[in-house]
Amino acid sequence: MTENYKPLILISNDDGVEAKGINELIKAVLPLGDVVVVAPDGPRSGMSSAITSTVPLQIKLLKKNTGLTIYSCTGTPVDCIKLGINQILERKPDLIVTGINHGSNASICVLYSGTMGAAIEGCVFGIPSIGFSLTDHQPDADFGNAAYYAALISRKILKEGLPQGICLNVNVPGTKEIKGIKICSQTEGQWIKEFYTTTDKKGETQYWLTGEFDNFEPDNPESDEWALANGYVSVVPTQIDMTAHEMIDKLKHWELINEKLRIEN
Amino acid sequence: MTENYKPLILISNDDGVEAKGINELIKAVLPLGDVVVVAPDGPRSGMSSAITSTVPLQIKLLKKNTGLTIYSCTGTPVDCIKLGINQILERKPDLIVTGINHGSNASICVLYSGTMGAAIEGCVFGIPSIGFSLTDHQPDADFGNAAYYAALISRKILKEGLPQGICLNVNVPGTKEIKGIKICSQTEGQWIKEFYTTTDKKGETQYWLTGEFDNFEPDNPESDEWALANGYVSVVPTQIDMTAHEMIDKLKHWELINEKLRIEN
Numbered sequence: 001m002t003e004n005y006k007p008l009i010l011i012s013n014d015d016g017v018e019a020k021g022i023n024e025l026i027k028a029v030l031p032l033g034d035v036v037v038v039a040p041d042g043p044r045s046g047m048s049s050a051i052t053s054t055v056p057l058q059i060k061l062l063k064k065n066t067g068l069t070i071y072s073c074t075g076t077p078v079d080c081i082k083l084g085i086n087q088i089l090e091r092k093p094d095l096i097v098t099g100i101n102h103g104s105n106a107s108i109c110v111l112y113s114g115t116m117g118a119a120i121e122g123c124v125f126g127i128p129s130i131g132f133s134l135t136d137h138q139p140d141a142d143f144g145n146a147a148y149y150a151a152l153i154s155r156k157i158l159k160e161g162l163p164q165g166i167c168l169n170v171n172v173p174g175t176k177e178i179k180g181i182k183i184c185s186q187t188e189g190q191w192i193k194e195f196y197t198t199t200d201k202k203g204e205t206q207y208w209l210t211g212e213f214d215n216f217e218p219d220n221p222e223s224d225e226w227a228l229a230n231g232y233v234s235v236v237p238t239q240i241d242m243t244a245h246e247m248i249d250k251l252k253h254w255e256l257i258n259e260k261l262r263i264e265n
Numbered sequence: 266m267t268e269n270y271k272p273l274i275l276i277s278n279d280d281g282v283e284a285k286g287i288n289e290l291i292k293a294v295l296p297l298g299d300v301v302v303v304a305p306d307g308p309r310s311g312m313s314s315a316i317t318s319t320v321p322l323q324i325k326l327l328k329k330n331t332g333l334t335i336y337s338c339t340g341t342p343v344d345c346i347k348l349g350i351n352q353i354l355e356r357k358p359d360l361i362v363t364g365i366n367h368g369s370n371a372s373i374c375v376l377y378s379g380t381m382g383a384a385i386e387g388c389v390f391g392i393p394s395i396g397f398s399l400t401d402h403q404p405d406a407d408f409g410n411a412a413y414y415a416a417l418i419s420r421k422i423l424k425e426g427l428p429q430g431i432c433l434n435v436n437v438p439g440t441k442e443i444k445g446i447k448i449c450s451q452t453e454g455q456w457i458k459e460f461y462t463t464t465d466k467k468g469e470t471q472y473w474l475t476g477e478f479d480n481f482e483p484d485n486p487e488s489d490e491w492a493l494a495n496g497y498v499s500v501v502p503t504q505i506d507m508t509a510h511e512m513i514d515k516l517k518h519w520e521l522i523n524e525k526l527r528i529e530n
Binding site: 043045046047048049050051052053054056057058059078079082083086087108110111112117120124125126156160163165166183184185186188190193194195197198204205206207208209222235236237238239240241242243244245247248251252254 | 308310311312313314315316317318319321322323324343344347348351352373375376377382385389390391421425428430431448449450451453455458459460462463469470471472473474487500501502503504505506507508509510512513516517519
């Protein structure tokens, strides 16, 4: 890149364009380049990599200043990235950043997160992409530390890039003091006790999603949950290839059930 | 398992409880055990691993025969699996099968697919899980071959199990003749030309999701798209750990930007 080249940065999130987190992220990366925001017109938490295929999408221009353009979109976080790249931006962005999410996306929450869905989608397009989350759900959470690290890590990735097929899942603890950054793996665990029930006027049971996180490896200092619990920013390199490669050879040695279940080696 | 033990099988999908594909799957695995279906009350294609956290869910008992119970659910495919395991089933199922999806979920469609979202969720719960898809979108597609292979592979996995954290993404070509099964990796590729536009009554642009698949490795005989194009059933072992493990060490050697961006090794 030449000295005068201004990077183009695409931003989205899943808490919606009005959320505090995305506005803190905009401020954090605005000094790094030209920023275009395409974000949902309301909350889309837990939307994962969902796409909208049965109804059309609409976008709305909310702001167009020098260096900062903001659109809202009726779709999901992934729809926002797809619209941004296919329809809105005149060239491929140099960086995609999503968030800053109100709430952790560590461990298996990477599977459910719309913030990470958007970052993963950026990665599918071959663009260096980073999802940022703060371990604090409050609408008025203090994003000071998260914004600081978002700027630092974004600057670094703009300079270094990321390999094809790999994005970053960055979570920032909601504590005042942060010890530094830890490069981590996605913690093994699951959610338990996931529903509480109420009864509506008609006597029908209503199931509300809730839950407790059951950490299968609470003492693993290489895991993202450990890093967050111990005051570190966790950075998990996250890949879009979900193939369990080491399992391929094992499956190839399955015994034949019958001729038609022949395994081709 | 003793000879008299009857396996418990949980079924879901993303095309909805009325779809032909799920009804073919029910028939295919009914000889293998007791079947409980918890499926969306309408189409939920492209819902990925989305969860419903802002409104409550409701379920409806549609059928209760010996060996087959069917519920519909107002939520996403993942909600169906969570409700099935947390609220409906009296014990952990021995197998979760999802589909048979109307349309391919090969390559990166694993990221967007509700059918695979449900299978991946079963895997999070530590239950052997398989997503089945047919490369034919038609509501009245011929599921004969797909149902045959769904029964064979389900029987095999009931016997052998799957390692923790790994499920199967099985796609069946819509051709009459099938050459056998191929164990594959997730094809590298992306969708391009993803929208067409129309204009509504108010003059607003409407963006409809469409697209062409751009296969980055059309000649790789180990990829699932190659298997399908060449008449094989593709089986991709798919893992819930999205960490790019080989990238961890590289990131640990990032140069320090400043004291606060200290990388902890």
